[in-house]
Amino acid sequence: MGKITGFLEQERLTPTYEAPESRVKHYKEFLYALSDSDAAKQGSRCMDCGIPFCHNGCPINNIIPDFNDLVYQQDWQAALAVLSLTNNFPEFTGRICPAPCEAACTLNINNDPVGIKSIEHAIIDKGWANGWITPEIPAKKTGKKVAVVGSGPAGLACAQQLARAGHDVTVYEKNSRIGGLLRYGIPDFKLEKWLIDRRMGQMQAEGVTFKTGVAIATGDYPQGCANDAKTVVTADELKKKYDAVVLAIGSETPRDLPAPGRDLKGIHFALEWLIPQNKTNAGDGDNPINAAGKHVVVIGGGDTGSDCVGTANRHGAKSITQFEVMPRPRDVEDKSVTSVWPYWPMKMRTSSSHDEGVERDWSVNTKAFIGKNGKIEKLxxxxxxxxxxxxxxxxxxxxxxxxxxxxxxxxxxxxxxAVLDAFGVDKDARNNANALTVGDTAYHSNVDKVFVAGDVRRGQSLVVWAIKEGRQAAYEVDKTLMGSSNLPW
Known part of the structure; x- marks a missing residue:
C-alpha cells in the first residue's frame, strides 16, 4: 500500500466519453482511457484491506490490491505481470465487464469504490503498446491433442492455457471468424474486433490452431444464432482424433415472448440484428434489418437491450423505447443494508447507450403484438x-x-x-450441460474425454465468468491427461 491516506485524499476518477452526438455517427470505441497520472491517483485509493473483498467479487480472482499499488508506483510492467497471472484477456474484461469487483470494494461501503476496471484497462493497453505481451511458448510438448469447440471467451481461455501446458490444441468455430459472441454479439463501439484478432495472433504463435466455418453437429441451431458453417465434423470423429474435447459453445437460445401476433414481420431476437450489424462492420455482408426512421421498441433491460439501443441510435431510429418487466430500481444502492455489500447491488444502471437517447420504462408487460398486412404496428x-x-x-x-x-x-x-445431443452429454433441468463433480470442480461430462465449460455449463453469464471457467476446465483437462497439472486456475 503505497499511499496510506490515498482513499481519503483522492476522489474516484472515471474515464470520459466522446460526446453522444458525435459517437452515434460511427461504430468505433469512444471511451478515453485514464492518463498515467490519473490511473496512479486511482490506484492510490486502494486501501489494501486486511480482507480484500474485491477478490470475492472478481470471478477470476484478480490480485487487485497488488496491481493497484504497482500502478500507483508507476511500475506498469510489474502490474501487467500480476494482472496476467489470473486473466488471459484483460483487454476484454477491462472494456465490457460490469466490474463486480468494484461493488465488492471495501471503500464502497460508505464511499465510491476504487476504479478497478479503468486501472485494468490502462494496464493492458500499456502492455500491448510497449510490446510487453509476447507469446508464452511451452518449453516442451506433451504429445496430447485437445479439441475445443467454440471460440468465445471460455473456449479461448481454455485453449490458451492448454497450449501453454504443451498440448496441441485445435479450436473449432461454426462461424467464419473467431470470437463467439465477443465478436458477433457485442457491438464494435463497446469492443473493437481487432482486439480479438491481436490475441489470436498470440495464441497461434503459442501453438493453437483455429478452424472456422466448421459445425460439430447437424440439426437445428437457435434462431438468430450466427452460423456460417460450410463443413461438419462429427462428435465421433473428434473423440477418435483427440485425447480430450472441451465443449465451450455458450448459451445462444434466446428467450422468446409468445404473445399473440408474435409472427408479425418486424419482430426479431436481438442477435438477429446485432450479429448482422457486426458482420456488416467487418465487411461480411449487409444487415438486412434497418432501424433508420423507425419507431424501435426494445424488450429487455439488460446489457443486450442496451446494445440494441446503441445500435438503433447509430442506425438513425426515429424513436427508441426500452421496456423492462421488473420494477424500476433505486437510483443508488441502499448502503445501510448490510446484506447487500459485498454482493452485486440492485440499483439503477444507465449505460453509455442510454445516454445517447432512449425512453425507458419499467414494470411493463407486452400482452400482444398488433399489426396490419402482416407487419408490426404497435404493442x-x-x-x-x-x-x-x-x-x-x-x-x-x-x-x-x-x-x-x-x-x-x-x-x-x-x-x-444439437451439439450436446451429438456428444450424448447429459443435461440438467435447464437444458445446460450437466457436468460431474470431480474434486473441487465440475467440468467433466458424463462422456469419456468430453469436458464442458462456460455458459454451456453454468447458463448465461458474464465474460469474466467464462474466462474463469475456461481456465478451470483447462486445469482439469491437463490433470486428466497428465496425472497432475501446474496450470493456475
Missing amino acids: QCVRIEFVGGKMVEAEGSEFDVKADLVLLAMGFVHPAQ
Missing part, C-alpha cells in the same frame, strides 16, 4: 405490480406503443441442444 402493453411475490396486471393500466421494429432482448435460456 399492446400493461403495467405490472408484484403482489405477494406474484406478478399481476394493474387494473386499467393498458396502453399501446407504436412500433415498426421490435427487438427481443430478454436473455438466453440454454445452449444449442
Whole structure:
C-alpha cells in the first residue's frame, strides 16, 4: 500500500466519453482511457484491506490490491505481470465487464469504490503498446491433442492455457471468424474486433490452431444464432482424433415472448440484428434489418437491450423505447443494508447507450403484438405490480406503443441442444450441460474425454465468468491427461 491516506485524499476518477452526438455517427470505441497520472491517483485509493473483498467479487480472482499499488508506483510492467497471472484477456474484461469487483470494494461501503476496471484497462493497453505481451511458448510438448469447440471467451481461455501446458490444441468455430459472441454479439463501439484478432495472433504463435466455418453437429441451431458453417465434423470423429474435447459453445437460445401476433414481420431476437450489424462492420455482408426512421421498441433491460439501443441510435431510429418487466430500481444502492455489500447491488444502471437517447420504462408487460398486412404496428402493453411475490396486471393500466421494429432482448435460456445431443452429454433441468463433480470442480461430462465449460455449463453469464471457467476446465483437462497439472486456475 503505497499511499496510506490515498482513499481519503483522492476522489474516484472515471474515464470520459466522446460526446453522444458525435459517437452515434460511427461504430468505433469512444471511451478515453485514464492518463498515467490519473490511473496512479486511482490506484492510490486502494486501501489494501486486511480482507480484500474485491477478490470475492472478481470471478477470476484478480490480485487487485497488488496491481493497484504497482500502478500507483508507476511500475506498469510489474502490474501487467500480476494482472496476467489470473486473466488471459484483460483487454476484454477491462472494456465490457460490469466490474463486480468494484461493488465488492471495501471503500464502497460508505464511499465510491476504487476504479478497478479503468486501472485494468490502462494496464493492458500499456502492455500491448510497449510490446510487453509476447507469446508464452511451452518449453516442451506433451504429445496430447485437445479439441475445443467454440471460440468465445471460455473456449479461448481454455485453449490458451492448454497450449501453454504443451498440448496441441485445435479450436473449432461454426462461424467464419473467431470470437463467439465477443465478436458477433457485442457491438464494435463497446469492443473493437481487432482486439480479438491481436490475441489470436498470440495464441497461434503459442501453438493453437483455429478452424472456422466448421459445425460439430447437424440439426437445428437457435434462431438468430450466427452460423456460417460450410463443413461438419462429427462428435465421433473428434473423440477418435483427440485425447480430450472441451465443449465451450455458450448459451445462444434466446428467450422468446409468445404473445399473440408474435409472427408479425418486424419482430426479431436481438442477435438477429446485432450479429448482422457486426458482420456488416467487418465487411461480411449487409444487415438486412434497418432501424433508420423507425419507431424501435426494445424488450429487455439488460446489457443486450442496451446494445440494441446503441445500435438503433447509430442506425438513425426515429424513436427508441426500452421496456423492462421488473420494477424500476433505486437510483443508488441502499448502503445501510448490510446484506447487500459485498454482493452485486440492485440499483439503477444507465449505460453509455442510454445516454445517447432512449425512453425507458419499467414494470411493463407486452400482452400482444398488433399489426396490419402482416407487419408490426404497435404493442399492446400493461403495467405490472408484484403482489405477494406474484406478478399481476394493474387494473386499467393498458396502453399501446407504436412500433415498426421490435427487438427481443430478454436473455438466453440454454445452449444449442444439437451439439450436446451429438456428444450424448447429459443435461440438467435447464437444458445446460450437466457436468460431474470431480474434486473441487465440475467440468467433466458424463462422456469419456468430453469436458464442458462456460455458459454451456453454468447458463448465461458474464465474460469474466467464462474466462474463469475456461481456465478451470483447462486445469482439469491437463490433470486428466497428465496425472497432475501446474496450470493456475
